[in-house]
Amino acid sequence: MSTYEKDAQALDAYSHAVTTSAERVGPAVVRIDVEREGRRYGYYGAPPRSGGGLGSGFIFSSDGQILTNAHVVENAGHIxxxxxxxxxxxxxxxxxxxxxxxxxxxxxxxxxxVAELGxxxxxxxxxxxxxxxxxxxxWTVTAGVISALDRTLEAPGVRRMTRLIQTDTSIxxxxxxxxxxxSAGRVIGITTAMMPMAQGLGFSVPLDVVKDVIARVAHKRTVAPGGVSVGVGGMRVRLEESxxxxxxxxxxFGMExxxxxxxxxxxxxxLKRLDIIxxxxxxxxxxxxxxxxxxRRHKVGEKLALSFLRGGKQRRVTVVL
Known part of the structure; x- marks a missing residue:
């Protein structure tokens, strides 16, 4: 095989990975338009503004729950x-x-x-x-590589952010x-910022941090009327074929x-964190x-049989509500 053919083959593989990944996550990606209340200073040193704003997000639960950046919806009067x-x-x-x-x-x-989480x-x-x-x-697609992990981002007038993914992906x-x-179309983070005056540097909030926020918000929804609860917060995840x-x-799917x-x-x-019910x-x-x-069908004191996956093995436990 000639050098030209090898280069062409590598390019085809790269294009296929990007295309397939974008096609898998694309249906779950949303546009977010915001009407803001009052004036504020934009993220990462943008001029003060009022009125409208634009951002992106993605559906992570089929019942209409969407993840985005806090700064996208900050001071929003209407979303x-x-x-x-x-x-x-x-x-x-x-x-x-x-x-x-x-x-x-x-x-x-x-x-x-729903976007699949990595x-x-x-x-x-x-x-x-x-x-x-x-x-x-x-629904624009850009590609690049992870250039660093666990980055800290500091800029004048904004919050200090840590544990970020740094990429050279155009943001x-x-x-x-x-x-x-x-490359499989699985979400690994939320795009959050572009460093001012730094060409080609982008940053994203890693999935572990995102999951912590989901857990804090979602755990309240496992409480049924009358105070019946298992006491867990979690989210939908795709089960591995193995x-x-x-x-x-x-x-x-299961509930992580x-x-x-x-x-x-x-x-x-x-039960432990990252078990999949x-x-x-x-x-x-x-x-x-x-x-x-x-x-919801149970009363306080009744038993609930749960099956879950841990370390790839199926286990069972009885929970007293």
Whole structure:
């Protein structure tokens, strides 16, 4: 094979990875338009402004929950989300953590396409793709590599941010809040900032930090009327093919535990963070609302049988509610 043919083959493989990744996450990427209240100073030294703002986000739960940057929706009087299929919805702010620049929105829609979240360690040099709405240009794709991990970002007049992913992926105004994904289209972070006066440097909030915010916001939803609760917060995740095969599972998703409340039934049953709950009372659990629905049928003091995955192996435990 000639050098030209080898180069062409490598380019084809690169293009295929970028194209496939973008196609997988694209349906879950949204545009966020914001009408702001009052005046504020823009993120990373932008001039003071009022009125409208633009950002990106992505759906992480099929019941209309969306992740974006806290600064995208800061001081928002009205938030509108546009889906990849063109539908528009008013959005409410579910929760926000400005310290790590993560916010959760919700729209009145269901059965939506969901971005898959990654679970593998990141490496410097690996291919990454950013999808968003730079300058209002809907669903634009840029690619690059991870150039550093665990970066700290400081700029005049803004919050100090730590544990960031640094990339050379082109990031422009409007990209903020969009997903940074790996070559398989799995989200590994949320695009957050571009360093002023530093050509070609972009930063993203890593998925571990994002999951912590999701857990703090979501754990309240596992509490049913009457105070019946398992005491966990979590999110929907796709099960690995090897896990499904070894456990004989037909479902594709489970609920990954991200937070366990101290003294809760879950803690007493020795559930651990990152366990993946797959059934409750023999019924499939594919996301937090499945567990919530099943828990609602119980009373305080009753028992709930849970099956879960830990370290690739299926386990069972009985929780006293």
């Amino acid at each position: 509108q989300v546009t889906l990849a299929d063109g539908r528009k919805f008013d959005a409410g702010l579910v929760g926000s953590d400005p310290e790590v620049d993560v916010a959760i929105l919700r729209i009145g829609a269901d059965h939506l396409p 679970r593998t360690p990141l490496r410097v040099g690996q291919l990454v793709i950013a999808v968003g709405n730079p300058y209002g240009l809907n 422009n105004p409007g990209n903020s809040g969009g997903p940074l994904v790996d 896990q499904r095969h070894s456990s004989g599972l037909t479902q594709q 535990v991200l937070e366990i409340r101290p003294g809760s039934p879950a803690e007493q049953a020795e 797959i059934t409750a009372d023999g019924e499939a659990v594919t996301e937090p609302r499945d567990l919530q629905r099943i828990v």
